[in-house]
Amino acid sequence: MLENVNVENLILGPTFEEMLHPERIDPQVRRRALEAMRADPLDPINLYNITWKDPDGRIRYEVLPEELTGVATPIVVLYSKDFPTGSHKVGAAYSVLVEKELYGEVDPAVHTLVWPSTGNYGIGGAWVGCRMGFNSIVVLPEEMSRERFEMIEFYGAKIIKTPGSESNVKEIYDKTWELRRADPNVRVLNQFEVMGNYRFHYYVTGNTIVELADVLQAEGIGRGKITAFVSAMGSAGTIAAGDRLKQVWPDHKIIGLEPIQCPTLYLNGYGTHDIQGIGDKHVTWIHNVWNMDAIMCIDDLECKMGLQLLTEEAGWRTMIDRFGVPEAKVRKMAAIFGISGVCNVLGAIKTAKFYELGRDDVIVTICTDAIDRYHSVMAKLTEQYGPMDEVEAAIRLVSIFHKQKLDWIREATREERARWHNLKYYTWVEQQGKTVEELNAQRDPAWWEAEQAKVAEIDERIQEARRLQAGLR
Ligand SMILES: Cc1ncc(COP(=O)(O)O)c(C=O)c1O
Structure with missing residues (x-):
C-alpha cells in the first residue's frame, strides 16, 4: 500500500477518524498531546490536538444570544481558537500534507x-509543515495583517510577499509557478485545489456538526437537525x-457568503475588500457549487465594525446594560x-430572515479565527473613525445585526449553479492546467462521492504507516 513512501x-499525526473522535486516539498519545497543548505548543505531538473537541470530548461551540442576532432561530457558532495555531485551517493544512506524504508525493528529506x-492556511502550513519536518515557504499578499506575518515566522517558515491584499490570489498563484520552475524539489500544496482540504471539512467538520445537532437538542435547542449551514468561502x-x-x-x-x-x-x-480569509476572486476547484443553495454578500466594513462591538469595552457594556446579554456570553464572544x-453571523441572520426560519430551526456557522489576529485592524478602525462609545455601539448592534437586510441574496437555480461551475473554467483550465474533461467530471455527484470515500483509504494508510514505523523501532 505504501510502496513509494x-x-x-x-x-x-491523527487519522480523520481520530480528528473527529479524539477519544479514539491511543490514550498515551492523547495524554501527551493534551499536556503539550499549553506546555509546548511547538511539539509535533500537538498534531493530535487537531479537533473541534475539548479535552473532555465536548464540541467547542457557542449559541449566540437573540439579543445580539435579533432573530428567534438559534445561531450556533463552532469556534476554532483552541486548535493549534488558533484556527481550524491547521486541519486543512495537515490533511493536505498527510495525504501527499502517504501517496509518496512529498518527503521531508x-x-x-x-x-x-x-493567512490562516499559511499559518497552519507553517506550523504543520515545520512540525512534520519540512522546510516550508508561505506565499501571501503583503497587505495582510501584521499578526499573520509574525506567527508564520514564529512557527519556523519563510515568507514570500506578493502584491496586493485578500483578493489578489492570482498573484500568489503566479509566484508559486515561479518557485516550482526554479526548483524541481518544490512542492506546492494548494488549498484551493487539493481535496485533502475538502475531506477535512466534509468528514471532520461535517460529522462534528451532525453530532452537535443531538447535543443541542439535549439542551432544548432545535429538534436534532441542523436547518442551514452558512460559510463564507476562501478556499x-x-x-x-x-x-x-x-x-x-x-x-x-x-x-455561501462573499464580500459585497x-x-x-x-x-x-x-x-x-477587507474580510481577511475569504472572497478570493475565483471559484475554487474544491468547491461543490452543485450543492450550494444560495449565495449572499456581506459588507466588509460592517464585519469590522461588528467585530469591534464584540471585542471592546464600550460594546460589552452596551450588550450587558442595554440589551441584557449575560456577561459570561459577552466575554465568551x-x-x-x-x-x-x-461575516458568517451576519449571513446566518440573513438566512434566518430570508427562509423565514423559526425557533425550532438551527443555523450553524463557523469562527475561523479570533481577535488575536486583528488588534492592528481594530486600531486602524479607531484611527479612521474615532473611538466607539456606548451610543455608537448600540447603533451598530441594531443597524448591523438586527437590521441586516435581505439584499445581495441569490438563490440557486440549475442555471445559477451552472454559471458558478462555468466560472471555474477561467482559473482552472485556462490558467492552472486542469483539462476540460476534469472540469466536466465535477458535474456528476459521483465525482464528489468518490472523493469523500477516500477518507477510509487514507486512514488505512496512516494506520499502515504506524505499523511499519513500529516495526522499524
Ligand atoms: C479568517 C478566515 N475566515 C474564513 C476563511 C475561509 O475558509 P475556507 O478557506 O475553508 O473557505 C479563511 C481561510 O483561510 C480564513 O482565514
Whole structure:
C-alpha cells in the first residue's frame, strides 16, 4: 500500500477518524498531546490536538444570544481558537500534507513545501509543515495583517510577499509557478485545489456538526437537525461540511457568503475588500457549487465594525446594560470572533430572515479565527473613525445585526449553479492546467462521492504507516 513512501522519514499525526473522535486516539498519545497543548505548543505531538473537541470530548461551540442576532432561530457558532495555531485551517493544512506524504508525493528529506495563502492556511502550513519536518515557504499578499506575518515566522517558515491584499490570489498563484520552475524539489500544496482540504471539512467538520445537532437538542435547542449551514468561502474548504449535512438531512440548506466588495459568484464580480480569509476572486476547484443553495454578500466594513462591538469595552457594556446579554456570553464572544466570523453571523441572520426560519430551526456557522489576529485592524478602525462609545455601539448592534437586510441574496437555480461551475473554467483550465474533461467530471455527484470515500483509504494508510514505523523501532 505504501510502496513509494519512505515511512522512516515521516512524523505522523491523527487519522480523520481520530480528528473527529479524539477519544479514539491511543490514550498515551492523547495524554501527551493534551499536556503539550499549553506546555509546548511547538511539539509535533500537538498534531493530535487537531479537533473541534475539548479535552473532555465536548464540541467547542457557542449559541449566540437573540439579543445580539435579533432573530428567534438559534445561531450556533463552532469556534476554532483552541486548535493549534488558533484556527481550524491547521486541519486543512495537515490533511493536505498527510495525504501527499502517504501517496509518496512529498518527503521531508527531499522536498520544500510551498503554502499559497492569504493567512490562516499559511499559518497552519507553517506550523504543520515545520512540525512534520519540512522546510516550508508561505506565499501571501503583503497587505495582510501584521499578526499573520509574525506567527508564520514564529512557527519556523519563510515568507514570500506578493502584491496586493485578500483578493489578489492570482498573484500568489503566479509566484508559486515561479518557485516550482526554479526548483524541481518544490512542492506546492494548494488549498484551493487539493481535496485533502475538502475531506477535512466534509468528514471532520461535517460529522462534528451532525453530532452537535443531538447535543443541542439535549439542551432544548432545535429538534436534532441542523436547518442551514452558512460559510463564507476562501478556499471553500469549510463549506464542504455542508455536503455531509445534506447527506444526513436532504432538505438542509448550504449558504455561501462573499464580500459585497468582491461578489465573484454573485455577480462575476471583482474588487478589493477587507474580510481577511475569504472572497478570493475565483471559484475554487474544491468547491461543490452543485450543492450550494444560495449565495449572499456581506459588507466588509460592517464585519469590522461588528467585530469591534464584540471585542471592546464600550460594546460589552452596551450588550450587558442595554440589551441584557449575560456577561459570561459577552466575554465568551469577545474571545472567539474574528472578522470573517462576524461575516458568517451576519449571513446566518440573513438566512434566518430570508427562509423565514423559526425557533425550532438551527443555523450553524463557523469562527475561523479570533481577535488575536486583528488588534492592528481594530486600531486602524479607531484611527479612521474615532473611538466607539456606548451610543455608537448600540447603533451598530441594531443597524448591523438586527437590521441586516435581505439584499445581495441569490438563490440557486440549475442555471445559477451552472454559471458558478462555468466560472471555474477561467482559473482552472485556462490558467492552472486542469483539462476540460476534469472540469466536466465535477458535474456528476459521483465525482464528489468518490472523493469523500477516500477518507477510509487514507486512514488505512496512516494506520499502515504506524505499523511499519513500529516495526522499524
Ligand atoms: C479568517 C478566515 N475566515 C474564513 C476563511 C475561509 O475558509 P475556507 O478557506 O475553508 O473557505 C479563511 C481561510 O483561510 C480564513 O482565514
